[in-house]
Amino acid sequence: MPNEIRRVDVDLAERSYPVYIGSGARNTLPALVAGLDAAKAVVVTARGDAEVPDPGVPCKVVPARDGEKTKTLATVGELCRGFVDFGLTRSDVVVSCGGGTTTDTVGLAAALYHRGIPVIHLPTSLLAQVDASVGGKTAVNLPEGKNLVGTYWQPSAVLCDLDYLDTLPESEWRNGYGEIARCHFIGAPDLNELPLLDQIFASVSLKARIVSADERDAGPRHLLNYGHTLGHALERATDFALRHGEAVAVGTVFAGRLAGELGRIGTGRVAEHASVVASYGLATELPAGVRGGDLIALMRLDKKATTGLSFVLDGPRGAELVRDVPEHVVAGVLDAMPRHWD
Numbered sequence: 001m002p003n004e005i006r007r008v009d010v011d012l013a014e015r016s017y018p019v020y021i022g023s024g025a026r027n028t029l030p031a032l033v034a035g036l037d038a039a040k041a042v043v044v045t046a047r048g049d050a051e052v053p054d055p056g057v058p059c060k061v062v063p064a065r066d067g068e069k070t071k072t073l074a075t076v077g078e079l080c081r082g083f084v085d086f087g088l089t090r091s092d093v094v095v096s097c098g099g100g101t102t103t104d105t106v107g108l109a110a111a112l113y114h115r116g117i118p119v120i121h122l123p124t125s126l127l128a129q130v131d132a133s134v135g136g137k138t139a140v141n142l143p144e145g146k147n148l149v150g151t152y153w154q155p156s157a158v159l160c161d162l163d164y165l166d167t168l169p170e171s172e173w174r175n176g177y178g179e180i181a182r183c184h185f186i187g188a189p190d191l192n193e194l195p196l197l198d199q200i201f202a203s204v205s206l207k208a209r210i211v212s213a214d215e216r217d218a219g220p221r222h223l224l225n226y227g228h229t230l231g232h233a234l235e236r237a238t239d240f241a242l243r244h245g246e247a248v249a250v251g252t253v254f255a256g257r258l259a260g261e262l263g264r265i266g267t268g269r270v271a272e273h274a275s276v277v278a279s280y281g282l283a284t285e286l287p288a289g290v291r292g293g294d295l296i297a298l299m300r301l302d303k304k305a306t307t308g309l310s311f312v313l314d315g316p317r318g319a320e321l322v323r324d325v326p327e328h329v330v331a332g333v334l335d336a337m338p339r340h341w342d
Contacts, residue, residue: 004197008204011212015154019204024160026122028058029095032157036118044079044106046098046124047164053097053122053210060086064098065108068240070142071101073149078252079109079267081116088205089326090114091155099125099172100132100244104150107138111153111164118156124164126176130203135211135224145301146232152216160200162212167264171243177280178227178245179203185274186312186319192279194262226312227252237290249282255313258325258333265314273314285340292334294312298326301317 005022020028028070033041033055046064047134062082065075083094094117096106103121111120123133139150180191180203188206191199207224214221231251234242242250258274274284299309308324315322 002042006197006201008152008201008208010053010208012154012215017135017155017157017217019158019160019208021129021160021162021201021204023162025051025159026098026163028157028159029053029122030121032120032159033057033093033095036091036156038087038091038095038118040086041093041094041095043085043097044087044102045096045298046102051097051121053095055093056094057093059095064096064102066098066102068101068146068235068244070139071304073140073279076109076112076140079106080113083109083113084085088113088117090117093118093120095120095122096133097122097124098128099123100128103128103133104137104139104147107136107153107155108140108150111138111151116153119153120276121155121158122164123158123160125164125172126168126200126234127172127179128198129160129165130176131179131207131224134204134207135214142246145298146235148301154215160204162197162200164194166335170339173244174249174280174282175243177250178231178247178252178277178282180247181277181280181282185252185255185273191229192276223319227255228298229302229309229311230254232297232302233295234287234290237294238287242287246282249277249280250284253277253284254286254333254337255311257337258311258330259313259315261329262313262322262325264313264322269314283340288339292331295334296330299330 003023008019036223041059043059044062044064046066052061093108110117121133122130136152136154139147139151188202194223210220227248232250234247255276257271260270277284310323313322
């Protein structure tokens, strides 16, 4: 029986593209490249020479520098120089094969090179498959904060091959489950009760619907940042020892507590935030040694914080962006959260 490959379409008019999900999805790459009429490709991969995806055209393989600490403008510059060396034109294609930091960085390089060259993502981590590779956000970090330099550049396709997940370490599963857990509060509840293929399909379908309605974060797309304001701050405060999804999971618990403190939700719904996150085997406490004041300073750098502290919070109308949350309330909720001392 052939492997099941599911398709989700991100509907953005002339920028629309498919997301293929299932074991063996990477095998559609040559046909997709042929459909772009690309004569050559650069494949940026974190998988090593033995697992380079075949684009079906002459290609140059560039090792990816996966990880938050190499997600920088310097890395983008190195990639673009590699594109020049191979003679890529605007009608050729770049292929990324790696985790979320690879799709973010390669996507930004593709957006900037010749003012935009097609890119196809083959995300190889759970986090990248359920979130980072879909939606067209590309960005790199500055020493001052995460994802502060970037642009929107939609891929030509995304291939979420479940076979890539077979060798993931436990830490990468937790990293991905943090993004899946927060979906419970923005339109895709109870994913922890589904098989993996269904979890990924539901997460991607939710994100595709939101992105199709709001490509550039003018409104509904803010929902995708649920748990991310504190999550990004925790990543920076721990020098990325806390992985993105793990940090978002803690940020999701915090978002529930903050919404409760502001009277937006009741105690049962606050507790539900912690129980959903814990059901994925994720920590619900703040890491020890991180000071609330430092986290607040980092949260002020969040892209949504135009006039004060802003958070996506649950409420009587569902999740929505809440601006100008008083700092003393945020500080009080942070101080009241339990600490994880492991």
